[in-house]
Amino acid sequence: MKRLAPLLAAGLLGAAVYGFLRWRRPGAPPAPASAFPVFEDRAPAAGVDFLHRNFPTPEKYLIETMGGGAALLDADGDGDLDLYLVQGAPPPQDPSPRPPNRLFRNEGGLRFRDVSGESGAAGSGYGQGCAAGDADGDGDPDLFLANDGPDLFLRNLGGRFEDRTGSSGLGDRGWSTSATFLDADLDGDLDLYVARYVKVEYATHPRCLRAGRRGYCHPDTFEGLEDLFYRNEGDGTFVERGREGGVALAGPTEGKGLGVVAGDFDEDGLPDLFVANDSTPNHLYRGRGDWTYEDVALVAGVAYSAAGRAQAGMGTDAADFDGDGRLDLVVTNLNQETNTMSRNLGGGTFEDVTETSGLAAVSLPWVGFGAGFFDADDDGALDLLFVNGHVVDNVEEVDTGQTYRQPAFLMRNRGKGTFEDVSARAGPVFGKRRVGRGAAFGDLDDDGFVDVVLTSVGERVEILRNGGVPGRHWVSFRLVGARSARDGLGADLRVTAGGRTLRRCSKSGYSYLCASDPRVHVGLGDATRVDRLEVRWPSGRIDRLEGLAADRGYVLLEGREGPVP
Amino acid sequence: MRGFLLAAAILGPPPSSPQDDAAAIAAGRASLDRNDPAEALRHFSSVLARKPEEPGALQGVARSLLLLGRFEEALVPLDRYARAVPDHAGVRTMRGYVHHRIGKAREAEADLRRAIELQPESAGAYAVLAQVLRGTSRTDESVGLLRKGIERCPRDAEIRQELGESLALLGRDREAEPEFREALALDPGRVEARFRLGTVLERGPRPGEAIAEWERVVREKPSHRGAWYRLARAYAAAGRAEEGRAALARFREISTLEERQEALRNRLKAYPGDLAARFELAEALLSLGEPAAAIGWLIDLPDDPATRGRTLALFGRAELALRHFESAAAILARAKALAPEDLSVRLDLARSHLGARRLGPAAEEVREVLARSPGNAGALALETEIGALPATRGSGR
Numbered sequence: 001m002k003r004l005a006p007l008l009a010a011g012l013l014g015a016a017v018y019g020f021l022r023w024r025r026p027g028a029p030p031a032p033a034s035a036f037p038v039f040e041d042r043a044p045a046a047g048v049d050f051l052h053r054n055f056p057t058p059e060k061y062l063i064e065t066m067g068g069g070a071a072l073l074d075a076d077g078d079g080d081l082d083l084y085l086v087q088g089a090p091p092p093q094d095p096s097p098r099p100p101n102r103l104f105r106n107e108g109g110l111r112f113r114d115v116s117g118e119s120g121a122a123g124s125g126y127g128q129g130c131a132a133g134d135a136d137g138d139g140d141p142d143l144f145l146a147n148d149g150p151d152l153f154l155r156n157l158g159g160r161f162e163d164r165t166g167s168s169g170l171g172d173r174g175w176s177t178s179a180t181f182l183d184a185d186l187d188g189d190l191d192l193y194v195a196r197y198v199k200v201e202y203a204t205h206p207r208c209l210r211a212g213r214r215g216y217c218h219p220d221t222f223e224g225l226e227d228l229f230y231r232n233e234g235d236g237t238f239v240e241r242g243r244e245g246g247v248a249l250a251g252p253t254e255g256k257g258l259g260v261v262a263g264d265f266d267e268d269g270l271p272d273l274f275v276a277n278d279s280t281p282n283h284l285y286r287g288r289g290d291w292t293y294e295d296v297a298l299v300a301g302v303a304y305s306a307a308g309r310a311q312a313g314m315g316t317d318a319a320d321f322d323g324d325g326r327l328d329l330v331v332t333n334l335n336q337e338t339n340t341m342s343r344n345l346g347g348g349t350f351e352d353v354t355e356t357s358g359l360a361a362v363s364l365p366w367v368g369f370g371a372g373f374f375d376a377d378d379d380g381a382l383d384l385l386f387v388n389g390h391v392v393d394n395v396e397e398v399d400t401g402q403t404y405r406q407p408a409f410l411m412r413n414r415g416k417g418t419f420e421d422v423s424a425r426a427g428p429v430f431g432k433r434r435v436g437r438g439a440a441f442g443d444l445d446d447d448g449f450v451d452v453v454l455t456s457v458g459e460r461v462e463i464l465r466n467g468g469v470p471g472r473h474w475v476s477f478r479l480v481g482a483r484s485a486r487d488g489l490g491a492d493l494r495v496t497a498g499g500r501t502l503r504r505c506s507k508s509g510y511s512y513l514c515a516s517d518p519r520v521h522v523g524l525g526d527a528t529r530v531d532r533l534e535v536r537w538p539s540g541r542i543d544r545l546e547g548l549a550a551d552r553g554y555v556l557l558e559g560r561e562g563p564v565p
Numbered sequence: 566m567r568g569f570l571l572a573a574a575i576l577g578p579p580p581s582s583p584q585d586d587a588a589a590i591a592a593g594r595a596s597l598d599r600n601d602p603a604e605a606l607r608h609f610s611s612v613l614a615r616k617p618e619e620p621g622a623l624q625g626v627a628r629s630l631l632l633l634g635r636f637e638e639a640l641v642p643l644d645r646y647a648r649a650v651p652d653h654a655g656v657r658t659m660r661g662y663v664h665h666r667i668g669k670a671r672e673a674e675a676d677l678r679r680a681i682e683l684q685p686e687s688a689g690a691y692a693v694l695a696q697v698l699r700g701t702s703r704t705d706e707s708v709g710l711l712r713k714g715i716e717r718c719p720r721d722a723e724i725r726q727e728l729g730e731s732l733a734l735l736g737r738d739r740e741a742e743p744e745f746r747e748a749l750a751l752d753p754g755r756v757e758a759r760f761r762l763g764t765v766l767e768r769g770p771r772p773g774e775a776i777a778e779w780e781r782v783v784r785e786k787p788s789h790r791g792a793w794y795r796l797a798r799a800y801a802a803a804g805r806a807e808e809g810r811a812a813l814a815r816f817r818e819i820s821t822l823e824e825r826q827e828a829l830r831n832r833l834k835a836y837p838g839d840l841a842a843r844f845e846l847a848e849a850l851l852s853l854g855e856p857a858a859a860i861g862w863l864i865d866l867p868d869d870p871a872t873r874g875r876t877l878a879l880f881g882r883a884e885l886a887l888r889h890f891e892s893a894a895a896i897l898a899r900a901k902a903l904a905p906e907d908l909s910v911r912l913d914l915a916r917s918h919l920g921a922r923r924l925g926p927a928a929e930e931v932r933e934v935l936a937r938s939p940g941n942a943g944a945l946a947l948e949t950e951i952g953a954l955p956a957t958r959g960s961g962r
Binding site for chain 2: 206209210310349
């Protein structure tokens, strides 16, 4: 009940399902199956002028090439997504002040206002990734900032952030990268998984050569750092239990984590974790439900490439792209490796479908980072976006087939688990070259089509507004847990509409260094209503609803089944 | 040129190397035909020491270095050759390949296209150019190029394999399968074509046929990591749990060695002067059964008194693995003189003598080892082996 108090105060509990008005184009005829939206960069017009600074030096510190993340979160509780952006920092010998991380408040109409100064969310250290989640269960999302240097935990107090790193126990030093909140022990509050990269200090940073020139070191030069896994004690503190959980793997050929995503891959009701590692085998940690995990990646077939080689895993996402109800995986990798697409066959095994899905030839030449499945055209099939950018800033000098700046790609799901490259018709933003790193996904203008925020090394952030496809329908769900964690992260939704059932999950931490919209967006294609909705909450409770009208958003309260208003 | 000349300085020409340039080049080519680039390098280097611009020797040195994985160094003789003979299709092809391997895609493409212009039957140029095209977002174009190559060189297995690769990468498995099969019909020893054929068959789904292909791959190349990996998974899926576990164990064993080796290679790219890494890499390659590659990482070590003993010991072990018993014995005798207490060197020397059928010297080394280490298992095994052989004298090779 404690958790629901703010909702009661807001008067929301009166309705089992609460619809909030969204954009709609009434009467638009069904779109042809091949119709696809055009994306356009609206960052300047939206008032988002964030320039990432990586502070490149002749020393070629590896951190300079890793980029910074973004979080899409409703920081001020007004129902729309605000935007938080993570900044780099000068090296110790550079006396320049560290530019702050920035928070942009969504003013509606895809206009943002910089509220960094008043928000208390400036950050510190060399910023890498961020995770957003209602860790204290008070109804608004808190922020975890993964840094090279002490991490930060910022508690959200109604739109203003307060640094609670010290009291929370989340200020570990070392090089943290991507992180995700999840209720690992299903006790109703959010725990935190932090992927960490390599062991290196500025003072002892090695000097590496590439083809005789000074360049960024290969990760093999370093020892991997063990990931961190924090248990939320429910009193504002976290305790690191990675070693106890069996996830604290480190060493020359272990760890080096850059991407992480949580999901129930084996459908046993317990959250699992997939970690993409750079040049070492990936991990698929199967949760046993007692805070211990077993790495089943090798047996499952997702530790290595199809040729049995560890790849340079960067970003990752998990979603049911082939519509069989199981969570599949994508991992972005280095050029000449291809990104890797793995289809979940059930029974604890995956099949590498990189080539047959259509991803191999497209991704082979590029260095992939941020990636995510999302229904770009609201046709009910999850499409795939991935951003690229080389890690070597002078790569053109040593490798004439490569460029530092690289294009992003958008792959349309043809509906049978195969993809086609539609970048050329999805807007000039996909032809543009950038040193791509982060990609965060969310419906920033609440128009029913998912937009994408891209972060790049040393470049301006981009907000790719999704122009949509007239005639396509959708629904969106904001989850509110009661016995489950307050923001319902980890809930599984089965949405039946237009004769098919789609599985979608409530998640925020995936891609690379980023936190995305925690709301569950579902493209419905031509269907104008959801016939049936089943919500499997992390608590184990299953709620069922029927007859939801399309083209609007809903708040789903755990345990409150009932008719659609 | 520094690397191979230093190697030649350490090792000198092979004992049987002819003084006559033409004969030495012929000997080098014969070594290459036997897949022995280390020895070929020494033959060709002996010619270049006398005639620095001898085209046959330059080409031979380049091929040897290329086979030893020393791509950057291979460019030096190739550039020198190309300056003298700009329009030699074979050299253009080889240089295109080297450029491709060191990431110079534009230069590679120019060389390979020119090679095809000069000689439209340059099968290797089609194959490597296809790899360049795939790596630069032109996989579709590579398919057209390779089909053209097949028209010109219908009996070339490599072009067929590359076409299979391009088609598989595009997910066109039905078209890829016959290309891999044709490559194998033309050259049954192409393990990568067989491995990829297995991949396509598994997706068929024809897992039984895939398993048969991968089993053949590991018979032909027992250190094929990918085939063990796929076998482990395929056996498990077929309910052959025990075989699956055994394949997984083998995969893990090879992976550990190869991952360490890859890490060392990457470290050496960043720190070319890290001698400890270089020695460790050579040892890892020897453990993986790749003595020629091990030599590739030893040939440009400076002749430093502090490391000479270890260098010679590793060279000797690599020569022994290549069954160059005479050469191994000569090198290991030098290593033994520098480190008389190193029992592993003495055992390798005994094995070299044994390989050359010099039983007396072999037995003498074994006795020395047993005197210092009475229960030495390796020495005891050799003692038994020597005792079982009739006493003969002869030379190895």
